[in-house]
Amino acid sequence: MKKSLLTLTLGGLGIGITEFVMMGLLPDIAKDLSITIPQAGHLISAYALGVVIGAPLxxxxxxxxxxxxxxMALMMMFVAFNALSAFSPDYTTMFIARLLAGLPHGAFFGVGSVVASRIADKGKEASAVSLMFAGLTIANVIGVPLxxxxxxxxxxxxxxxxIVVVGLITLLSLKLWMPALPATKDRDLKKELGFFKLPEAWLIILMIAIGTGGLFSWYSYIAPLLTDxxxxSADSITYILVLAGLGMLVGNFIGGKLADRxxxxxxxxxxxxxxxxxxxxVHYISTNQVLSLVMTFITGAVAFALAAPIQMLMIKTAKGSxxxxxxxxxxSFNIGNALGAFLGGLPLAAGYDYTSPVWVGTLMALTGAVFAWMLIARNKRMALAV
Incomplete structure (x- = not known):
């Protein structure tokens, strides 16, 4: 692996830990800050909101x-705001810290994806991007459980x-190993924002926000699905989540190779x-423990295999932006996170069992596939018209 790509993997590791570890820490944070579990859950929403605001801005x-x-600037923000989280004395400060910590998330992956594709060997651009996202999957395998x-x-x-220490190591590796690629010359922000006028752009955004929401309809309620x-046992959930993380790790690299091929x-x-x-x-085999474990690995692999192809699809669609x-x-991925968790919870609120969110996830994934198919069809029509 090129050292320059390793720096992006390290960044993905830190970002992955700070994003996903909150799910496991909610009871501890709620107790320490004297707030309820639902209030602590707002800290997850605050981070996602930060990602949505910070990514394009x-x-x-x-x-x-x-x-x-x-x-390097984005990683400095990451270090500073996660340090603020570590020393937050109350709920309000923690909420603000989590919102600010989410700001550099999407921008780091956005810039990192373009950098990875530029420094990759020809024909292996998506595989290089998948190395960056490998940090997220390693976070789910090791960082989040730890x-x-x-x-x-x-x-x-x-x-x-x-998390702050991981950020500092990433910052040092960026300084030492990341090549000094030139800035974009004659940048025209107004022209770049024209990306949002493209129908293709909105097809991809809808594909990501709705399609990947299928993952979170399942993953948000995986703990009660596995226990109930x-x-x-509740004690075994951490180890099963490691299995899901391993699936994500494997799937991430498979997705990169598929997009290249x-x-x-x-x-x-x-x-x-x-x-x-x-x-x-998953809906039909969840009562069988062995098959549940097998499908936990496979579902994690299939879902996270989307990371690199989606990112490369955006990059190739947005020439100049x-x-x-x-x-x-x-x-869009974080909108999918919030949307999947919300829609997946609706059948539970209506009194259905813990297998019902995966039905929502199935429909969301199929809807995402429809938008992807519409994009392919549109590209074919445009190619024929030339």
Missing amino acids: LVAIAGSYPPKKIL GTFIGHNYSWRYTFVI VSGF FSPAKASVSLLIAMAVTLFI EMLAASVSQA
């Missing part, structure tokens, strides 16, 4: 600077200190259909 502001400087363990047994604040339906659009539509099929299967578009895909 920071890239629009900083896009004229050299990529290395942008990435951070949750430390939070439960010592203090959740120590977990955020570890599959019959696993075929096309990002074809890989995206195929993987969204595959996600719908796996979620459909690559960084902005790639950051928007991250904002």
Whole structure:
């Protein structure tokens, strides 16, 4: 692996831990800050809101600077705001800290995706992008379980200190190993924002926000699904989530290779259909513990295989606006996070069992596949018209 790509993997690791570890730390944070669990849950929403706001905004502001400087500045923000989280004395401060910590998330992946595709060997651009997203999957395999363990047994604040340390190591690696790629010359922000006038752009945004929401309809309620339906003990959930993380790790690299071998659009539509099929299967096998474990791994793999193809699809669609578009895909992914969790919870609120969210996830994945198919059809029509 190129050292320059390793720096992006490290950044993805830190970002992945700070995003996903909150789910496991909610009871500890709620107890320490004297708030309710639902109030603590708002801290997750605050981070997602920060991603949606910061992704396009920071890239629009900083896009004229050299990529290395942008990435280092974003990682400095990451370190500062996670340090604020570690030392937050009350709920209000913690909410603000989480909102601010989310700001550099999408911009880092947006700029990092473009950088990875530029420094990659020809024909392996998507595989290079998948190396960056590997940090997110490693976070789910190692970082999140470790951070949750430390939070439960010592203090959740120590977990955020570890996140800060990862951020500082990333910052140092960026300074030492990231090549000084030139800034975009003669940048025209108004022209870049014209990306949002493209029908293709909105098809991709809808594909991501709705299609990847299928993952979160399943993943948001995986713990009660495994305990109440599959019959696993609560103590075993952490280890099963590691299994899901391993699936994500494997799927991430498979997705990169698929996008390189075929096309990002074809890989995206195929993987969204595959996600719908796996979620459909999950509904019917969840009462069997062995099959539940198998499908936890497979579903994690299929869902996260979408990361690199989606990012490359954005980059290839947005000629001249690559960084902005790639950051928007991250904002869309976080909208999918919130949308999947919300819609997946509706049948539960109506009194259905914990297998019902996967039906919602199946429909969301299929809807995403429809938008991907519409994009492919539109591109074919435009090619014939030329």
